[in-house]
Amino acid sequence: MVTVLDDTRRSAIAMELADLKALQELLIATEQKLLPKVSSDQEIGDRLSDFLRDDQENLTVLNGVLAKFGSAAQPRDTTHQYIEQVNQLMDGDELTLYQKVSAHERIKHQAVMTGLIVHKASQAIEDEELKTAIAPLNQVNFKNRAHQEQLKGVMEVLGTRELTGKDPDQSVWARTQDAVAALRGVFDGLTQ
Template sequence: MTDKTNLETKLADLKLFQNVLIDCAQKLMAATDDSTIRERLEKILKSDRDNLSSIEKAISQVGSTAESRDITQKHAEKVGQMMDGSELTTYDKFFQFELLKHQQTMTGLVIHKVAQSLDDELQDAVEPLNKVNFENRAHQEVLKGVLYFVGTRELAGQEPDMGLWASVEQGIAALKGAVGSATN
């Protein structure tokens, strides 16, 4: 496979898992009755849907018709089965969602770095991924707070300290500030 073909395949994998993230967010929203968590998931879901368009734009600009790898498709199916099944607790499902966000962030960052190393045209073509990568990173911070809440409730049967949301919000604000500085 050529370098560009590898990049195109990774873009297809990225798109596939963006759809998996959208599906997971919808399932997790249905699984929680906590209005604060549901509100945060709604924001992530809206962002994920917008980011799917950005991924599709990058794929189009690269001129790719590549398909995701078989192993990636199997992984996506397995994630769907885990999210639909009863083997995982709600905490486990949120944890898997956060792990997928991390995977998506790192894949996007690597794709961008690979495009940079190949040529300027590819770098420009995958530019829409910068927004996706930064937003996925911010989503990880939100999900970290969700994990604290869901995990404390599930493991201790108690409500966590509400000051936690404030520190999560501060972390997100700091991340957005860093993103704003980096893009200017």
């Protein structure tokens, strides 16, 4: 059965894309604010620089998707409010560096999910024009998802440093112990 994309659904998808673009711009702004704060750690700084470069490319791709989609939708008011709150927290001293990176990872997660939902919507609707317009979004989703996983490692390092003043053990043995602890948690959960 072929589903026709009516104006209401097209507008809803366009608004999601506009929200995604606003989140992508927020990611770039946040990375620019975080970079000077991690200047003493070459590895984390390099990683954030790579994220920034990728996110700038992602923004270019999103602009192209929006142009192909042919809509001048604007982000929701709630998205604007959210961005203002995040910017205030990133500029302020209320959050530690770990907490700021953690907030950044949550923005990445939100961007990933928004991109995936738009992709799924394009699959659900038999509209080749929409699918063609949305196709480059997969590149953005892939990079954002990869960043999200890498940010977990950055958070592990920063969080451990903040709590102990030391770097976490990143050896193979430590990773094995982490995996065993995770499996133990799964099995404990199954037996309760």
